[in-house]
Amino acid sequence: MKKTQITIDIELDENNVPEKMTWNAEDGGVEKEETKATMISVWDDKKKEALRIDLWTKDMPVDQMKMFLHQILISMGNTYERATGEEDVAFWLEQMAEEFAQKAAIKM
Template identity: 40%
Template structure:
């Protein structure tokens, strides 16, 4: 059985806010730690039948990048729900929401 390790290192400032986020995975193409400005990790807790979430971002992450990051996450979820359950309706609804959010963000960027 193949095994893959994914590791995160988070440096915090004096107020316990993320200052720097580094990550690595044992099966990624490049070797060593890479920097990122945001992570979003979701874990299904079988025992409590609920989702555990960890969302971290550095002050380097702009508001526009954060919005794009979450739209991309939801777009990926649309594909995952289709692949894992075959539920085309749910997948298409998530994609439609993403399309509306992209439109909203584009309008915001035009007006600022």
């Protein structure tokens, strides 16, 4: 069995607020790539709940955070459709993402 690793290194200020983040993905050819935000979700099968880590650097611009969240909403629809085959629900998620973009005044 092959193993691989994805890591995120976080530099914190004196108040434990992220100042700099880099990530590595061995198989993806990513090494010390800087990022301003990350959202990680894992499924706890025992508790039947999603566990999350949401981090962003203190210099992450608000307009970019809005764009980041919009793209995550779109990708959730894509993932949902691939996982379930339910095109109608995936389309609804896509529409919700577009409504979010309008309400958040995201400039695309």
